[in-house]
Amino acid sequence: MSAVTCELCPRSCVIPEGGSGDCRIRVNLDGKLRATTYGRPSAIHIDPMEKKPLYHFHPGASVFSIATAGCNLHCLNCQNWQLSQRGGEEMEQVYRADPPDLVKAAKQEGCKAIAYTYSDPIVFYEYVYDSGELAHREGMANVFVTAGYINRKPLRHLCGVLDAANVDIKAFDDGFYRRVNGATLQPVLDGLVTMREEGVWIEVTNLLIPTLNDDLAMIRAMVRWIRDELGEGTPLHFSRFHPEYRMRNLPPTPARTLDRARKEAMDAGLKFVYVGNVMGHEGGSTYCPTDGTLLIGRAGFWITENNLTADGRCPTCNEKIPGVWQ
Amino acid sequence: MIGQIRHLRPRDLRFLGLVAVTGLTISLYLDTGLRLAGQEGSGWRAIDLDSLTQKIESGELREREAEWYHTATEEETKGLGGTP
Numbered sequence: 430m431s432a433v434t435c436e437l438c439p440r441s442c443v444i445p446e447g448g449s450g451d452c453r454i455r456v457n458l459d460g461k462l463r464a465t466t467y468g469r470p471s472a473i474h475i476d477p478m479e480k481k482p483l484y485h486f487h488p489g490a491s492v493f494s495i496a497t498a499g500c501n502l503h504c505l506n507c508q509n510w511q512l513s514q515r516g517g518e519e520m521e522q523v524y525r526a527d528p529p530d531l532v533k534a535a536k537q538e539g540c541k542a543i544a545y546t547y548s549d550p551i552v553f554y555e556y557v558y559d560s561g562e563l564a565h566r567e568g569m570a571n572v573f574v575t576a577g578y579i580n581r582k583p584l585r586h587l588c589g590v591l592d593a594a595n596v597d598i599k600a601f602d603d604g605f606y607r608r609v610n611g612a613t614l615q616p617v618l619d620g621l622v623t624m625r626e627e628g629v630w631i632e633v634t635n636l637l638i639p640t641l642n643d644d645l646a647m648i649r650a651m652v653r654w655i656r657d658e659l660g661e662g663t664p665l666h667f668s669r670f671h672p673e674y675r676m677r678n679l680p681p682t683p684a685r686t687l688d689r690a691r692k693e694a695m696d697a698g699l700k701f702v703y704v705g706n707v708m709g710h711e712g713g714s715t716y717c718p719t720d721g722t723l724l725i726g727r728a729g730f731w732i733t734e735n736n737l738t739a740d741g742r743c744p745t746c747n748e749k750i751p752g753v754w755q
Numbered sequence: 756m757i758g759q760i761r762h763l764r765p766r767d768l769r770f771l772g773l774v775a776v777t778g779l780t781i782s783l784y785l786d787t788g789l790r791l792a793g794q795e796g797s798g799w800r801a802i803d804l805d806s807l808t809q810k811i812e813s814g815e816l817r818e819r820e821a822e823w824y825h826t827a828t829e830e831e832t833k834g835l836g837g838t839p
Contacts, residue, residue: 432827442798443831451798455821456807465807467819517816518806525814555822583823 431460454499466497485752496547561590
């Protein structure tokens, strides 16, 4: 028996021949680890950048978004479990899109970026890397939407092709990660610091689940960590939970919980704090942290007005707003 | 108790039989799951290898060699339980 040890994520799966890693798609065939969904996405959509969500990175741009089966987390509230909690051989729908085909299609559709998203793109790492290199050659950006549960060395290498990332902090509590996501917190924080060091534009999402991770003390601790380690200009998105998958016993997050979390984060010094998954909420728009001017108005994923100057400044006070605007 | 059993009617016996068959089916289903879970360890999963092989042969999936792995050391394979 020639087993292999996967070094990609902190699970360090030891996989015997014929078995897969915990992610279901990295398989040991003949003593070699195979990426079975390389070039074989099961989801392809064109989304607005705001859907990732990335609010400070090419606002309004179309993003060619792809995902393959598999994931290295097993969140009880997963919204894409039909995709993420299955192996490639279990999927009804598989597209053939090797990196050159993918980049060509994205370009033909007029997309400014490719997003590796929906499931966790960490598990189709090689596909992301090769597509990312080609996309850069064609002048397109690469966007990574992830839970960030990856080892530092492969992440640092991957950062060479990444331009922006939205990283989930599921909760600022290791016990929550173990119970709800089947993972641990520290590697996610390490990953965020690595991305910051490598110059990837980072936005953070925190999905607030009633009674499980909506405690203000926990939110305060997370916000302080983001402020101190990633910077006060790091956008933070508090997102509304909807009952899904194996967590249908809890109600959607009340709007007042999201409001309280947003206020807490802004009081702690974060300058750009958003509320997501709530249509028409004022917390979905970008305001100047100095004089409160509305910079980018949003309704859901759609931009209703954009008052930023071409070089990303407030038109009233000329303050430079952190982000990648052009 | 014995008196009650004597008074069971055929209809009752059929019902008890149905309950027993249902219980047996559930037990077998759970046992299969537990056996599979028992085979898995060290983070790996048993998969439908025949289906995977067929899909690789048809081009629907790939066998592109992954990065970031090494042949497991003897120490690492100690944790492996069973084979797929």
